[in-house]
Each structure stands twice: as structure tokens, then as C-alpha cells.
Amino acid sequence: MSTSPDEYTTLADPEVAVLSAATSIDSATLGLSPLQVAWRGLRHAPPSAWFGLLVIIAYAVVAIFAPLLAPYGQAQVVGGAYDPWSHQFLLGTDQLGRDMFSRLIFGARNTVGIALATTCLSFVLGGLCGLIAATLGGWTDLLLARVVDILMAIPQLIFALMLLSIVGTSVLNLVLIIAVLDSTRVFRLTRAVAINVVVLDFVESARLQGERLMWIMTREVLPNILSPLVAEFGLRFCFVFLTIAALSFLGLGIQPPAADWGSMVRENASLITYGDITPLLPAAAIALLTVGVNFVVDWFLHKTSGLRE
């Protein structure tokens, strides 16, 4: 802990956060390297957590190595419309004759990547502002809270649509706008849990030593509110998926021809009427990841709950 790890990178990546939390709990075993300690924590993890971790790792591998794994390009038209499953096209083709399997693989990269980036950004932004508001209190708190109230007063999807049509649709704009809008929820949670910690004696003690705001926020307060934030991260991550899918459906999300699980469901929805489950596969992919992430988050909460009484 003395080497000052950036708490925000820990927060931003669920896997790192989970592992580092396991580290801080189990290392009554001093002298072991962090990796060994992490391994000890993992060995005692329940099967659900293992399952969740495996799912997350599998998705990460698929997303990173998408061009190597996919037999065709995501925008490449390789066959006729709605070809059935075959050796050539494992999961058939879509309405334009693009390979479904390849698009599913590329979709992992686009959808998960964007959702992850957005969630991380919203947590850095919302978490930082929430911590500042709770720690400083007074006018800063009042000002930040009112700004957030104003942002939250406008329905999120409509606000996002409006902003996207003003600034134009690009991946960067999409990420920034959803992150800002989503960070309001993170802000409220962070502020609410941090306010309970800020009044404790150890924070007053740190103030009395003349510690700086950044130290108090990241070292005294943040570690004590990490578990609700990580739980929220799991939830927010899934919500962002849905928001992106909804925006894609309305034509303002991830732009074709890039593959996106949300729009893939919509584009091929007519197949469902013929009893073909192919259009449901992207939805299943979303569901599986959601379940995996939440299994890991549950385990993390269970591990940390023993510490916070």
C-alpha cells in the first residue's frame, strides 16, 4: 500500500479491483507476493466466482484477438441474406449476407470495449466529484449536487439523443456523453456513502495532521467505500450496454457497418418469427457477460463484507 497505487485505475478495471481487494483482505499472510496472496484468495472463491472470472477472461480474449479469431471481416459481405448455419458460416449470415459468427466476435470488441470505457470514465468522473463533494462539503457540495440534479432532471435517453444529434455521432462522442450522463448516478452513490465515512474520527484525525484533500479522499475515504462502488460498477456496466443498444436501435449509437450486439438483435429480429434462434445469440452474449460480472461482484462484496462492521 505504501507504493501509492492509483486508486482510480483499481476502480476502473473490475478484475484488478477484485484481485487487489482479495489481496488486502487475505494478507494477514505477510511476506507473500501479491500474486501468491491473490491466488490464495482465488482458491477459496466459490464456483460462481470462478465461472464469472472465466467468462470475463474469455470475453477479454475474444475482444482482444477478434481479427485473428473471426473467419471473416465484420463488414464483409460473404454470402446470401439469411443463410442457415453451415460449415462455411458457423452461425449463418445476416440480412446483408455478412457472417454472423464473425460479427458476434467483433461485437464483443465494439460493444464491450465501448461499454467498459464508458463505465470507467463515468466512475472516474462521478467518483471524483462525489468524493470532493463529500469531503469538502459546504458550497462545493451544494454546487456539485445542484448541477447533478439539473442533469438528472432531463430523461437520460432523450438528453443523450439531443446531445448526439448536436455534436454528431462518433464513438468518442458516444462514450463521453453516456459517461457524463451516467456519472450523475455514480456521483450520488459516492457522495452518499462517502458522507458517512467523512464524519468518522480517522478522517478528522487526518485533517488535524494537515493532510491534503487528495490524500484524505483516496487513502482515508475511498478504500472504505470501495465495496458499494464496485457493486455499482457491475450494475452500471450492464446498464450502459442497454443504453448503447437503445441508441443503436435509434440510429445514434455505434454506426454501421461496425458490429454491435444491440443492433444485431434488431437487424435480424424478423428471423425469430421463423423459429430461428440466431438473432437471440447477441442477446445471450450480453446476458452471459452480465451474469459473469455480477457473480464476481457478489463474491467481492462477500469477501469485503467481513471487514466492514
Place this chain on the structure above:
Amino acid sequence: MNTDKKLLEIRGLRIAGQSGDDWHEIVKGIDVVLHRGEVLGLIGESGAGKSTIGLAAMGYTRPGCRIDAGTIVFDGTDLRKLSEPARRATWGTRMAYVAQSAAAAFNPAHRLIEQCVEAPVMHRLVAANQARRSVIDLFDRLRLPDAEQFGHRYPHQVSGGQLQRAMTAMAMASHPDMIIFDEPTTALDVTTQIEVLAAIKDLVRQLDTAAIYISHDLAVVAQMADRVMVFRHGSLVEEAPTRDMLANPRMAYTKSLWAVRSLHKDEQPGGDVLLRVDAADAHYGALQVLHRISIQVPRGRTVAVVGESGSGKTTLARMITGLLPPTRGRVIYDGKPLPPRLHGRDRALLRRIQMIYQMADTALNPRRRVADIIGRQLEHHLGLRGAARRRRTAELLRMVELDEALMGRLPSELSGGQKQRVSIARALAAEPDLIICDEVTSALDQLVAEEVLKLLLRLQNELGVSYLYITHDLATVKAIADEIVVMHRGRVVQSGPKSQVLTPPHEAYTELLLSSVPEMDPDWLDNLLARRAVPAAAP
């Protein structure tokens, strides 16, 4: 009092508690007998199992506990053999429980009388009207002001002592055969404690109710109980009638409980003044909490600030540390005026005034290890890093009599006394001239508290540090103070060297405070009330 008839008989009681996946025994084969109309005192430190035994006497265990063996025979029936509904039917009717924190036991949304009549009416013992009348009668007997109207108030509208008495009335409402009092006065000030003790004692006597009185304070139990049982680590240490036990404790552990009160420090004359507060006022918003406070802390000495809760002791500490700037007057430290606000003080100045808190649980960050908690101070104030920091941390731990192997522990892996020692080490790490101690021993068991006080005295001798010691406990004051400041409602009532403040003649409030501290004499309460009643009755 017919003490020949057994009301409650517990034989071979074993209770296990759960921690994680393991069960370990917390009550190890206890026999308890309670006769009708008798008051039995249970004494022990926290973790001795006395509350668990008290609840088990009603056939109840807290979640996470289970009764492994033994019989609990209440008035001829074994409570363990009863079905859950049958057992529940006896609760609140034939037996009742008075908890430590009345404030937490009352529902803030309902009037007191509604909550007091709830049990007898719900169990259909009496009609609502009749229940009300009998509760009002109880209020009267408990000497609550304006008994007719008292019950119409809400819990937040009455004082802590009144609320505790209201809770006693609630327990008594259905005229139970047995009442369990679990530390009913521990959360109260000494002056308030007297009222509650006297009221409970009278009522128990008048109604001839049997009671189990649980406390860690021997002097309090001595006033209430006919017979005392001392517990430690879930086993019985000693059992005897109160007078015999006070006169002649047999076991070493029981004797050591007496010894705590005998800790004494010789008063030393004041040297040059380190801290002076000059006619200071302080406000919370429009509310004035400190009125023209003037105190002095000599270098290397201990000044004890004594008073009830709400007397402004902690506010005084907040003013000195800069968390609450004075609205008038000033604070002079080592010859120079202290900047009133925290951010006006530089790090060198902050280093010199340190603070130790009452609750070590909240004073130490639960997510940081002991080495980081102490080490940060060394790094922050003295610029120590790496091996030097580690060496000094180990030195400080040894100084507060802790094993340096504890360095890697989290606060949750330490006992209460160890946590408080880590707090002390954290304060010492900055090498301060003045340490403000805010009730540092009141959350600790007597024996642990004594050890911590000894440590503080030793550190003062070795390092010459000054203490501003805030407390409501006069026994502690006698043990460690050189000078005493008595505060009441935001004003200094009396101040001076210990010998002068503690010897008569006292100021009226000091007298009240001093005489309210329970003594190890079973007749103390009766004598005191008789003494206090005389001047009141005189024309």
C-alpha cells in the same frame, strides 16, 4: 422477602457463538439460581458472557448464538422445552428486559405511553384503560415529572435518564416475575445515573420483583444486588452475597477489579504554561456552547476537564485543535496565539498538538494497516521513509507495549485495548508537546482501561508530554490528573490543582458530581439519598 423459593434455575448452561464458519463456546457450563424477590448482580468485562447469560435466562439467544446444553427452569417449566410461541408468550408478561440504550429501544414515532402499555394489552392481560392507569402509577413511582402527562411525550422530548426510567416502566407494566437489567445506566452521566438507580431500586423493592442486574461496574452492582456473581471468559469466577464479596473477595481476579479504583498519581506543581485559553466563547451556528472559558495547561502536566455530557468538554477540544474557531477570546500556545482555524496553521504547528479519541474503532482507518497508520505520521511530520520509518514504527509499538509483529495487522484484527494503544502510538509518532485525550478509556473494560492509564502516565514521565484529559469519570481523574477543570453547561465551574478541587469545600456542582460517583459500599446509595433528602425537606 421470601428468598427460599426458586424462581429461576439454570443448570449446566453452555452457549456457543458463531464466528465465520466456526462455533466456539462463549458460556461454559454455568449454574444460576434466582429466588423470588431477589436481585442478582452479574459482573464481568465485555466478552465475559454476562449479557448472553442474561438473555438465556429468558430462553432467548441472539442470532449467531445457540444453546448447546443445560436446563433453564423458570417457575417450574424448562424454557428450552417450550415451543417458540409458548416461550414468546412469557416474554413481556412474566419476564422483561431493560436494555442499555433506551434511546435505541423506543420507537421514535410513537408516544411513550403507547409503547409502555403495548405488552400487557397485546398479551390481553388487562384492558387498555387499566394498563394506562397502572403505567402512570409506575411513572409516578419512578419519580418521573408530571406522571399524568409524561407518557404523552415522544422519546426525543425527554432526557436520557427519564427515557431509561420509562423503559423500566415499560418492562414493569405487566408486573413480571423477573426483569433483566442489562447495563441500564452505563450510557448515563453519574448525576443522572443516581436518579435511575434509586428509582429502579425502590420499585424492585416495592413490587418484590426478582431481577438480574448486569453491569461491568462493581460499585453500581453493589447498590442494587443482594448477591453477586463474577464472570470471566464465560465461566463463573466467584459468587457471594454482596456484602461478603465486597468485604472479602476470595479470587485474585475479583480482587483485581477492586484494584482499578486505587490507581493514583501524586500531584505535581504546574510548570510554565504550554497552552492557555483566554476567555473564549464558541458557537454552533447561533447556539453558544462555550461561555468565557479560561484554562491553562502547564508543560509536562495533566489537566483533566470533567463534566457531564453536553457540558462543552469536547467542544473545547475542537476549539483548541482548530476545528471550531472561537467566536471571542483566543488560544495561546507556547507564548504565541494559535491561528483560530485549522488551515491557518502550518504543519509544524499541527504536529505539536495531537489528539486521541474515545472510540478507537472509528479513530483508526479500518482499511489501513498498523504500520501505515503510524508510519504515515512519521513520513508526514518527520520525513522518515523506508527502513528508518519501519524502525521507528517498531520502536513506537514497543513504547506502547505492543508486539512489533502487529505491524501488518488491520485494526479489525486487534482488541479494543490494542487499538487504543495504536492510537496512542500514532499520536506519539508526531512527537507532540500536547496530547488531547477525549474519553480515551471510557469505551474500555476496567482492567484494560487501567493498563492504558498506566501507559499514559509512564509516557508522560519519560517524554514530558502534556495531556488535556477530557472525561466524565472521576475515578480516572483521581488517577492521572495534576489539575482539574470542572465544566457545566459550557462554563468553567471550578478549576485548580487536584488536591484543592477534590477537598472540601467544593462548589455546589463539583460537590454534586463528586458525591454521585458510586462507591464500593452497599449502603452508599441509601445514605446519599437520605443525606440529599434532608436539606430538601428542611424549611
